[in-house]
Amino acid sequence: MDAEIIAIGSELLLGVTIDTNSAYIARQLAAAGVNVYRKTVVGDNTERITAAIREALGRADLVICTGGLGPTLDDVTREAVAAAFDRPLEFHQALLDQIAARFAAMNRPMSESNRRQAYVPAGARIIPNPRGTAPAFLIEDERGTVIVLPGVPSEMRYLFETEVIPYLRNERGITTVILVRTLHAVGLGESVIGERIADLMQQANPTVGISAKRARYELRIGARAESHAEAEALITQTEAIIRERLGPYLLGEEELPVVVAQLLRQRKLTLALYEGMIQAPVLQALLAAPDIAAQLRGVEIHPLDRPADEQAASDLAAAGASAVADRWQSDLGLGVQPATFPNEQGFTAVAFALITPTGERRLTRPFDLRSSEGREFAGTAALDLLRRYLAEESE
Structure with missing residues (x-):
């Protein structure tokens, strides 16, 4: 079975809301053995949603839509799915009764606009939603199956796990x-x-x-x-x-900061850190590792207060690494120091120094420190220098 996902909502296109639903659905479908070949994001427009569904059905056996099932006038997914299947919308009193009962349970009045949520395309299978007021539904024809779920993540996930997965297993025979x-x-x-x-x-x-x-x-x-x-x-x-x-x-399977923290623990070594950048990319990366505090004895962040070329930066990194190792009585000292000025291409030489019980290791590489990504690259280089030493020593 091949599947496509259609995430519906103008807020997704405006960047106001991040589409986490599609990522979740893709993971769940993969675990169920269903190939996901495409994801589409479309705003709250009936014609465009209809076109997206028809196009998806021309490529995939299964289309899963999320969003646009609310009570307001811009919630047009029901109308779009009905149009894609050339079917009218049908009112279901039982659905309206369920919606009214939910409002009553919350001791809140139900608006007249909620009546819109009791309509689904003719012939669709209704999927009751005990977690919200937006009923989901499933509709099939010779082209394939469209499953329409609410956009609220908690409601969507509940219905996917309790209704969609059993449908795929029990009725569509998905066993891979x-x-x-x-x-x-x-x-x-x-x-x-x-x-x-x-x-x-x-x-x-x-x-x-x-x-x-x-x-x-x-x-x-x-x-x-x-x-x-x-x-x-x-x-x-x-x-x-x-x-x-x-x-x-x-x-x-573990990321670099976690691997470094694990190696430090395995070797029973402690670390002190000297960073010559106010953003402290090495420290920021290390903080992603759980329980790093037991190995990290101290940190000094000291941006340059005088010009330094590449060689001076290397010497300052080594001196800083040695100083923090002595100050906090750590086994290892790691120093990072950028030179003062970038070259004509905008890259700045960044020096790294690792002080160990048996000597020191140095490395200098150019990075574009004007961007956060460039600084993160420098943090990665520093941690990899440390990782290589720890890996060698543990062999």
């Missing part, structure tokens, strides 16, 4: 399983990683994809099989190949 495992890599560029696993990214099952974020890379392995165990085996085989090809650049 899709599992997804996400691995994290760092220290190689996206293009290099892509070249090393290019053949895996071309295969049909399991599928392999890559995405970049803050100089860290997510590798997603998705496998389809008739059972959880079979899908797990397919993923494990592919993961073994990726581990062989990426070697120490592959972190595993």
Whole structure:
């Protein structure tokens, strides 16, 4: 079965509301073994919603819509679905009674506009909504199935789990399983990683994809099989190949800050941090790791108060790392210091220094510190320098 998702609501197009519903539905469909090939976001316009549904039915067996089932005049999903199926809307007194009972239970008066919610396309199967006033419904013809759910996330999730999944399993015979495992890599560029696993990214099952974020890379392995165990085996085989090809650049299922915190705990080492940037990207990244406070003895944030070229920045990073390690009696000191001025391309040299019981390690790389993303890249480079040392020492 192939599926498409249509998220309905002008607020989604205006950026006022983030569409979390589609992400949830996509995850749930994948777990149920249903391919999701496309997601569409459309505003509260009857003609455009109708067109989106008809187009989706031309490509997919299953279309799931969320939103636009409220009582106001801009809630036009019911009308659009009816038009897409060339059917009239029908009034259901039982639905209105349910809506009225819900308002009575809340000791609130029901508005006349709520009567609109008692209409569904002719022939549709009504899905009662005990969590809200917007009834959902399911409608089928020879093109496929459209399931229409409320846009309120809590209501949508409840109905998806209690009604949609049983429908797919019991009535549509969906028995396959899709599992997804996400691995994290760092220290190689996206293009290099892509070249090393290019053949895996071309295969049909399991599928392999890559995405970049803050100089860290997510590798997603998705496998389809008739059972959880079979899908797990397919993923494990592919993961073994990726581990062989990426070697120490592959972190595993945990992200970089978590891996660093785990290695510090395993080796029973403490860390002090010196950052020459007021934004403190290394500290911000480390705070994403749970229980890091036990390993992080102290932090000094000290932006430059005098000009420094690349060599001076490197010396300052090392001096700062050594000073904080002494001050807080930590096993390791990590220093980060950008030079004063960017080059003609806008990139600034950032120096990193790691002070260890046996010596020091230095690294200097250029980053565009004018953007938050560039500073996050610098934070990743610093943590990866620390990770490499900890990984070597734990072997």
